[in-house]
Amino acid sequence: MSVIEMKLEREVTADTIKIEARKVQVHYGQNHALKDVDVDILAKTVTAFIGPSGCGKSTFLRCLNRMNDTVASAKVTGSILLDGADIYDPRVDPVQLRAKVGMVFQKPNPFPKSIYDNVAYGPKIHGLTRSKAELDEVVESCLRKAALWNEVKDRLQSPGTGLSGGQQQRLCIARAIATSPEVLLMDEPCSALDPIATAQVEELIDELRSQFSVVIVTHSMQQAARVSQRTAFFHLGNLVEYGETGTIFTNPKDPRTESYITGRIG
Amino acid sequence: MNTERHIASAFDRDLEGVQALVVKMGGLVEAALSDAAMALEMRDEALAERVRAQDTAIDALEAQVNDECLRLIATRAPAATDLRVVLTVMKIAASLERCGDYAKNLAKRSLVLNKMHSVEGATGSIRRMARQVGLLLKDALDAFIHRDVELAASVRQQDRDVDQMYTALFREFLTHMMEDPRNISACMHLHFIAKNIERVGDHATTIAEQVIFLATGQLPSEPRPKADSVNMGEV
Ligand SMILES: Nc1ncnc2c1ncn2[C@@H]1O[C@H](COP(=O)(O)OP(=O)(O)OP(=O)(O)O)[C@@H](O)[C@H]1O
Numbered sequence: 001m002s003v004i005e006m007k008l009e010r011e012v013t014a015d016t017i018k019i020e021a022r023k024v025q026v027h028y029g030q031n032h033a034l035k036d037v038d039v040d041i042l043a044k045t046v047t048a049f050i051g052p053s054g055c056g057k058s059t060f061l062r063c064l065n066r067m068n069d070t071v072a073s074a075k076v077t078g079s080i081l082l083d084g085a086d087i088y089d090p091r092v093d094p095v096q097l098r099a100k101v102g103m104v105f106q107k108p109n110p111f112p113k114s115i116y117d118n119v120a121y122g123p124k125i126h127g128l129t130r131s132k133a134e135l136d137e138v139v140e141s142c143l144r145k146a147a148l149w150n151e152v153k154d155r156l157q158s159p160g161t162g163l164s165g166g167q168q169q170r171l172c173i174a175r176a177i178a179t180s181p182e183v184l185l186m187d188e189p190c191s192a193l194d195p196i197a198t199a200q201v202e203e204l205i206d207e208l209r210s211q212f213s214v215v216i217v218t219h220s221m222q223q224a225a226r227v228s229q230r231t232a233f234f235h236l237g238n239l240v241e242y243g244e245t246g247t248i249f250t251n252p253k254d255p256r257t258e259s260y261i262t263g264r265i266g
Numbered sequence: 267m268n269t270e271r272h273i274a275s276a277f278d279r280d281l282e283g284v285q286a287l288v289v290k291m292g293g294l295v296e297a298a299l300s301d302a303a304m305a306l307e308m309r310d311e312a313l314a315e316r317v318r319a320q321d322t323a324i325d326a327l328e329a330q331v332n333d334e335c336l337r338l339i340a341t342r343a344p345a346a347t348d349l350r351v352v353l354t355v356m357k358i359a360a361s362l363e364r365c366g367d368y369a370k371n372l373a374k375r376s377l378v379l380n381k382m383h384s385v386e387g388a389t390g391s392i393r394r395m396a397r398q399v400g401l402l403l404k405d406a407l408d409a410f411i412h413r414d415v416e417l418a419a420s421v422r423q424q425d426r427d428v429d430q431m432y433t434a435l436f437r438e439f440l441t442h443m444m445e446d447p448r449n450i451s452a453c454m455h456l457h458f459i460a461k462n463i464e465r466v467g468d469h470a471t472t473i474a475e476q477v478i479f480l481a482t483g484q485l486p487s488e489p490r491p492k493a494d495s496v497n498m499g500e501v
């Protein structure tokens with residue numbers, strides 16, 4: 001049988017490695033939360049992290065932009081390279097790193113500032129815009145991409161904390177993309193969103209992947225299957241299986257992956 | 267194969283239900299095939315009529331399988347093995363529906379053949395071939411029920427025997443037609459019957475291949491043995 005060569009959408013456009021993680025371990029005091037995780041996050045690719053609650057998805061995500069530095073009990077070992085450079089090198093400024101590797105948290109955490117300032121904050125402190133007009137433009141385009149603009153355009157000066165949970169989450173997404181990060185880490189970005197906003201965020205993720213890497217933690221198997229090209233399944237602190245998303249969802253190799261994605265007791 | 271239960275037990279019941287429908291369909295098709303061949307050999311018109319009437323039950327079951335599968339896909343979003351079960355079940359049901367049609371067609375032709383004088387030995391050979399194919403179908407369905415890859419692989423191998431039976435019958439009918447042109451009409455019907463039974467064998471093979479896909483996630487890669495080529499040059 002001859003197979004017609006087709007460029008399928010799920011194919012990743014680049015096989016450049018953006019983040020290379022090797023033997024990453026995390027301890028929270030006595031709790032060994034992450035065990036020897038090896039993974040290559042590809043450039044211009046959406047990677048989904050899936051797995052049961054408490055398996056270490058958020059922990060690993062936080063390693064990728066040194067967010068665990070802020071957790072006193074966390075001890076991270078192993079190596080994580082971003083474009084070949086060790087992000088745990090003492091010379092790396094974590095604040096600069098987090099501008100490159102942005103994050104949307106599991107719980108929305110807007111600054112106690114206006115909606116406008118929440119989005120404008122990053123571009124301002126990193127000096128990414130030269131004029132107020134340019135900043136306005138960035139704020140609007142980020143709020144549009146996060147599917148929030150229409151709901152807030154008339155009250156940009158009211159506090160971000162006054163928005164609904166789902167709106168706050170989209171505000172945090174707008175804030176995270178405002179610095180044009182090269183990698184965007186999203187920890188269950190849609191858990192508080194309605195189906196329309198969810199679809200809009202997924203569309204945004206797909207758009208972002210033409211330039212950036214996106215890593216998304218999600219409890220929705222359907223969402224992982226829809227938005228990602230690569231999927232990693234975590235279980236009890238181990239990375240059990242990592243591969244092309246279609247393969248993971250149609251023919252996973254590890255029985256633990258199969259049990260999890262088909263909704264069986266693992 | 268994953269033998270663990272789903273956390274949502276209704277999901278298990280749905281999947282088991284749709285597989286039970288296919289197994290039931292298989293039973294009806296096996297019966298229709300053997301009854302139709304029997305009706306042909308025994309010139310039993312009542313039996314032939316029953317086979318024709320039963321086909322609507324087979325068609326209805328296929329429609330039900332498709333409905334249930336659509337519901338399953340829409341409501342449960344099956345993945346991995348579950349998804350393969352759904353796809354496989356739909357394909358097997360489609361194959362069985364075709365087999366049911368072939369049995370019905372056999373029954374119809376038997377009614378026509380009853381009005382002609384018999385061709386020596388032909389209906390007995392047809393019934394033997396139908397029995398052989400019926401066993402193949404049964405094996406394919408057993409392989410499905412037990413996810414038995416070896417049994418499925420043996421069905422693929424055995425289909426060659428059916429192809430050889432068909433080739434032998436084809437020659438036999440040719441001989442009858444050349445001996446006496448008054449046999450042509452009956453032999454044409456008999457030939458269509460033999461060809462259709464051979465097709466049922468092909469469907470048994472398709473089902474066996476689906477079983478291999480279901481159990482392993484991959485269709486068998488090596489081509490199956492072929493022996494059905496009637497040498498047109500010799501005809
Ligand atoms: N700040 C922390 N201090 C101490 N232990 C922690 C901390 N954060 C996580 N843990 C522990 O590390 C393990 C992994 O937690 P993590 O938050 O990474 O799981 P998760 O996969 O993101 O789960 P969920 O899907 O529920 O968000 C858990 O046992 C958890 O109790």
Ligand SMILES: [Mg+2]
Nearest residue numbers: 057058106187
């Ligand atoms: Mg988490």
